[in-house]
Amino acid sequence: MQLTSAKVNLPDEGLNKNGYYTANTASLNGAQIDLKKYTPASELKSGGTTNVFEIGLINNVAEVGLAQVASAENDLYGPPPVDLDLPPTWSLRMDKGEVSMAWKDDNPDKTTINVYRNGKSVKTGVNGADNKWTDSNTTSDQALCYSLERQYTEGLKNVSQRTSPACYWGEDKDNDTFGDRLKLVPADKGNLEKRGEGSQTQRRFDHGRDSWSDWGVPGDELTFEIDAPATGDYDILLRYGNGFGGNTGGGNSIETGVTAAVKKVDVATGTSLIATSVLVMPQRTNWNDWGESTPIHVGLTGGTKYKLKISDYYNMSYLSTNADLNGDGGKEILNRANISGITLRRQSDTITPALPNK
Numbered sequence: 448m449q450l451t452s453a454k455v456n457l458p459d460e461g462l463n464k465n466g467y468y469t470a471n472t473a474s475l476n477g478a479q480i481d482l483k484k485y486t487p488a489s490e491l492k493s494g495g496t497t498n499v500f501e502i503g504l505i506n507n508v509a510e511v512g513l514a515q516v517a518s519a520e521n522d523l524y525g526p527p528p529v530d531l532d533l534p535p536t537w538s539l540r541m542d543k544g545e546v547s548m549a550w551k552d553d554n555p556d557k558t559t560i561n562v563y564r565n566g567k568s569v570k571t572g573v574n575g576a577d578n579k580w581t582d583s584n585t586t587s588d589q590a591l592c593y594s595l596e597r598q599y600t601e602g603l604k605n606v607s608q609r610t611s612p613a614c615y616w617g618e619d620k621d622n623d624t625f626g627d628r629l630k631l632v633p634a635d636k637g638n639l640e641k642r643g644e645g646s647q648t649q650r651r652f653d654h655g656r657d658s659w660s661d662w663g664v665p666g667d668e669l670t671f672e673i674d675a676p677a678t679g680d681y682d683i684l685l686r687y688g689n690g691f692g693g694n695t696g697g698g699n700s701i702e703t704g705v706t707a708a709v710k711k712v713d714v715a716t717g718t719s720l721i722a723t724s725v726l727v728m729p730q731r732t733n734w735n736d737w738g739e740s741t742p743i744h745v746g747l748t749g750g751t752k753y754k755l756k757i758s759d760y761y762n763m764s765y766l767s768t769n770a771d772l773n774g775d776g777g778k779e780i781l782n783r784a785n786i787s788g789i790t791l792r793r794q795s796d797t798i799t800p801a802l803p804n805k
Contacts, residue, residue, distance in 0.1 A: 449488065450497040458504050472503035525605040526558045529575075529595040531613060538626065539593070539615040546615050547581040548593055554578075557601050563594045563609065571598075589795040590628050591615040616792070630676055631686075632789040634658050641668035643759070654688055654734045656787040663708055663759065663783035671755045671789050675747035680799050682742035682792040683712070683755070685726060688785040690734035705769055706730055708784040709762040714745050715754050721745065725760050728784045739790055746798030755789065 458468055473482050476499055480486060491498045530552040533539075539546050550560075554575025562570040562580055573580050575597065585591060592612040599605050616626030634657045639648055643666020653660040659669060675681070691706035707729040714722040724743035731738055747753065763769055764781045 449491045449493050450495065451491065451500065452497050453500045453502065456501065456503045468504040470502050470504060474501045475499070525607045526555055526597040526599055527552070528607040529560060529597050529610050531595065531610050532578075533613055537611070537613045538629075539591070539613055541585065541615055541618075544585055545581050545583050546585055546591055546593075547579060548595070548613060549579045550575070550595070551578075555597070558597050558599055561596050561598055561606070563596075565589070565592055566594075585615075587617075588797070590617070590792065627676065628793040630673075630791040630793075632671055632673055632791065634786065634788050636673075636788070637669055637671045637786070639667070640670050640756070641666060643667045653785055654690075654737075656688070656737060656785075658688065658785040658787040660785050661783055662786050663710065665759045665780070665782075667759065669757045669786060671757075673753050673755060673789065673791065675749050675751050675753065676791070677749040677793060677796065679747065679749075679793045679797060680795045681745055681747050682790075682794060683714070683745060684742050684790045684792070685710075685728060685740040685757070685784075686737060686787045686790055687728045687740060688734050688737050688787070689728050689730050689783075690732075690736070691781060691783070692730045704729065705763045706781050707762055708782050709760045710782075711758050711760045712743055713756040713758075714743075715756070716751055721753075734785070737787065742792070748798075757786075 470482055473480050475486060475490065476492065486500075529550050532549040532551045539548060554560075558575060559571070560573040560575050560580070561568060562573060562582075564582065569582065569584070570580065582591070582593070592614040594609040594612050596609045597607040617628040618626060634650060637650075637659060639650075639659065639662075642648065643664040646662075646664045646667050648659055648662040648664075648667055650657070650659050652658075662669060687708070689706070689708055707727055709725060709727050712722075712724055712726055713720060722743065722745040724745075726740045726743055728738075728740045759782060762782045764779070
């Protein structure tokens with residue numbers, strides 16, 4: 448049996464009051480260890496001896512006693528997240544080269560809003576009382592996805608959770624509420640090419656959508672034929688439902704992730720395989736709660752036909768450590784979901800040479 452304990456030595460008072468502290472030194476049982484490497488279990492003492500990890504922050508490597516590290520007002524937690532004012536599609540519009548976004552909630556005292564575009568900071572310190580921000584520095588050769596966070600202006604300056612991305616997907620030429628960078632491939636474009644042993648998969652209207660219901664036992668293979676609307680770097684996602692877990696009477700809490708469906712995706716054109724990757728379809732709150740999988744990234748050429756083959760991978764229900772669980776994914780392998788189609792998102796108009804196509 449291996450026991451571990453951790454001790455953190457705080458910096459000198461007044462050295463740094465804002466943000467987070469960086470680790471400067473680390474030791475295990477009095478011996479210095481590399482901060483950038485993990486410690487294998489073989490280096491831990493056993494036999495009832497407690498292993499002590501000691502971390503020194505910034506300039507402090509010595510124990511100096513107890514310290515007050517946070518105030519209850521705004522240092523223990525982040526501020527409430529921003530409540531964006533968006534249509535159900537979460538799609539943004541562009542007007543004269545500008546993209547605007549608005550929020551509905553009141554602005555708490557001593558907070559501002561930070562804006563991220565495609566994962567990078569583009570504006571900090573926005574006055575939340577304005578309830579709107581406009582991006583005038585846009586580009587038309589890529590999708591524009593924005594996330595907002597709220598930040599305290601005093602104390603540790605903690606931030607809220609960022610909003611889910613709201614995106615401008617290009618001009619809505621078809622008046623379908625989506626831009627031309629977004630293409631939805633429905634379930635009826637799919638084909639169950641192989642059926643695994645014991646498969647109950649069938650295409651039907653299930654929980655509000657036409658879908659391949661209860662798909663994904665080992666051996667099931669689902670394929671889709673797609674046409675790339677234009678050349679560029681794409682995200683490919685499955686639209687799915689996955690109500691397995693505690694909220695549907697399955698016995699295991701949704702937080703365990705045991706029945707998050709994990710599948711392999713092959714992308715090919717003709718006989719050439721151009722990408723192989725794995726995507727995840729986490730458990731949802733119930734079967735009527737539809738979502739999108741994690742994306743796979745691939746460069747596609749406009750006007751070319753591609754075939755997507757989705758087959759079994761392994762999720763946590765495959766692990767013998769979960770065999771003692773009584774609910775979904777415990778006594779038997781459970782790696783299934785309802786598949787209602789595919790989403791193609793063109794992120795940029797060129798194929799990035801460094802993109803791994805995985």
